Amino acid sequence: MDIFLLLEWTIKSVVIILIILGGFAYLTLYERRANARIQTRIGPNRAGPWGLLQPIADAIKLIFKEELIPEKSDKVLFILAPVITVVPAMILLAVIPMGPDILGFKIGLADGINVGVLYIMAVASIAVYGIVIAGWASNNKYALLGGLRATAQMVSYELSLALALVGPIMLANTMNIREIVVAQKGLWYIILQPLGFLIYFIAAVAEVNRAPFDMPEAEQELIAGYHVEYSGMKFALFFMAEYGKMIVICFIGATLFLGGYWGPFVDQVPLLGPIYLFVKVVILLFVLIWIRATFPRIRYDRLMAFGWKIMLPAALFNVVVTAAIVLLLEG
Amino acid sequence: MTLDLILFFGIAFIAVVSAISMLISRNAIYSALFLVLNFVAIASLYLLLNAAFIAMVQVTVYAGAIMVLFLFVIMLLGAERVETSPSLPWQLPVAILLGLVLVAEFAYVLFGKVAQAGGELTGVGEGFGSPASVGRMLFDQYLIPFEVTSILLLVAMVGAIVLTRDDRKGSR
Numbered sequence: 001m002d003i004f005l006l007l008e009w010t011i012k013s014v015v016i017i018l019i020i021l022g023g024f025a026y027l028t029l030y031e032r033r034a035n036a037r038i039q040t041r042i043g044p045n046r047a048g049p050w051g052l053l054q055p056i057a058d059a060i061k062l063i064f065k066e067e068l069i070p071e072k073s074d075k076v077l078f079i080l081a082p083v084i085t086v087v088p089a090m091i092l093l094a095v096i097p098m099g100p101d102i103l104g105f106k107i108g109l110a111d112g113i114n115v116g117v118l119y120i121m122a123v124a125s126i127a128v129y130g131i132v133i134a135g136w137a138s139n140n141k142y143a144l145l146g147g148l149r150a151t152a153q154m155v156s157y158e159l160s161l162a163l164a165l166v167g168p169i170m171l172a173n174t175m176n177i178r179e180i181v182v183a184q185k186g187l188w189y190i191i192l193q194p195l196g197f198l199i200y201f202i203a204a205v206a207e208v209n210r211a212p213f214d215m216p217e218a219e220q221e222l223i224a225g226y227h228v229e230y231s232g233m234k235f236a237l238f239f240m241a242e243y244g245k246m247i248v249i250c251f252i253g254a255t256l257f258l259g260g261y262w263g264p265f266v267d268q269v270p271l272l273g274p275i276y277l278f279v280k281v282v283i284l285l286f287v288l289i290w291i292r293a294t295f296p297r298i299r300y301d302r303l304m305a306f307g308w309k310i311m312l313p314a315a316l317f318n319v320v321v322t323a324a325i326v327l328l329l330e331g
Numbered sequence: 332m333t334l335d336l337i338l339f340f341g342i343a344f345i346a347v348v349s350a351i352s353m354l355i356s357r358n359a360i361y362s363a364l365f366l367v368l369n370f371v372a373i374a375s376l377y378l379l380l381n382a383a384f385i386a387m388v389q390v391t392v393y394a395g396a397i398m399v400l401f402l403f404v405i406m407l408l409g410a411e412r413v414e415t416s417p418s419l420p421w422q423l424p425v426a427i428l429l430g431l432v433l434v435a436e437f438a439y440v441l442f443g444k445v446a447q448a449g450g451e452l453t454g455v456g457e458g459f460g461s462p463a464s465v466g467r468m469l470f471d472q473y474l475i476p477f478e479v480t481s482i483l484l485l486v487a488m489v490g491a492i493v494l495t496r497d498d499r500k501g502s503r
Contacts, residue, residue: 077360077364114383115386115462118388119387121387121395122395125394125396128395128399129364129402132399132402133364136402147406148403151399151403152403154399155400155403158396175462
């Protein structure tokens with residue numbers, strides 16, 4: 001084992017985790033400011049210039065809050081659940097290529113593995129455990145209901161999500177995410193796969209339990225769902241997981257459908273690649289915030305009916321049509 | 332090589348401990364979670380053997396889909412406390428018999444087959460078990476078993492829907 005290789009991987013892993021941590025802190029500010037503008041308010045603007053120190057103030061407040069553990073809860077799982085929730089959000093970025101090779105140096109941790117898309121699906125499919133365990137370990141009926149809702153919702157929308165990812169796989173003829181990005185050099189897949197992108201985005205919003213699909217935490221009915229008993233840093237970890245997953249789904253969407261790091265002049269100046277990717281992610285994040293500010297939460301039975309009766313058939317239709325066209329054009 | 336060995340023993344230890352914990356745990360939720368840990372450890376072992384595809388499928392299907400539904404059912408029924416069930420007298424001899432058959436098969440494969448192959452097993456070729464080669468096998472050489480399985484799964488799905496459908500008149 002080459003010691004420099006190990007060092008390189010360690011540094012890249014730390015950078016990826018820092019992207020999620022820093023992204024989480026400033027995404028909360030971004031969301032509060034953008035939401036405020038949409039609702040003709042101003043938003044937090046007192047801590048530092050333009051409110052830029054607000055996330056730090058929030059973090060200090062959360063650290064000093066009292067941590068409560070309910071007496072009747074399952075202590076071990078109660079403490080483990082926030083940790084388990086955060087891990088999938090942090091490890092998903094590993095397969096995303098952040099930019100083209102610069103002087104033979106690859107930007108991205110493991111973006112060349114030949115099961116990249118499957119890795120995304122595998123991690124997304126175990127992301128539900130943290131929420132379910134939190135709901136059960138709290139020993140609170142609202143939390144349990146939130147956990148159960150999360151299970152049903154995430155298992156249902158995972159199917160549409162997986163089928164939406166099949167489109168780019170078929171067009172690029174590989175599961176290697178680096179190669180999928182390279183194949184989009186001339187034409188972004190959102191143009192060839194508009195329905196696929198739409199299904200991906202809706203299913204991804206449901207996967208990360210964002211409004212209008214935030215059923216597991218529905219404040220009005222379940223008071224806060226699975227994290228009702230959590231406070232202080234443990235609550236912050238759930239918060240971090242949700243915002244980390246938002247960042248990750250935007251990275252995946254930008255990579256598989258919006259051409260990843262491609263943009264004008266990337267061929268000449270490869271350093272522009274990561275900047276283009278960042279801009280695309282910020283735009284997608286704005287769409288997520290915009291959706292939250294616009295749509296009311298939909299009813300739970302309608303959510304499930306929508307997932308099984310509209311999303312799944314549409315995703316299957318998309319797969320069949322794409323496969324037929326790819327075969328016809330090849331032969 | 333040594334790093335691989337250290338990793339192997341670490342993961343194998345986790346797999347064995349989680350499997351035993353799953354069996355002796357009195358709480359069904361804990362059992363299910365230990366089983367998930369076991370699946371993930373086994374998937375890591377597949378990764379060590381360069382079988383990335385099967386590792387990802389293992390995590391997605393077993394840890395991700397099946398065990399989530401197990402947990403869902405346990406929580407929904409509130410069946411996490413396992414009562415000390417009445418002992419099944421026929422269970423022990425059957426278990427011993429099946430265990431012996433398994434050991435015999437192991438021994439045959441391990442000693443008989445390896446001896447036939449001249450002392451050592453050859454490694455698999457490059458690209459074996461990659462998504463593309465697995466797909467080609469499934470849709471080429473094993474097409475009929477694959478289609479039969481798909482029909483079987485479809486029948487099971489339709490059966491589940493028929494069984495749970497509300498048959499009262501005017502329910503729609």
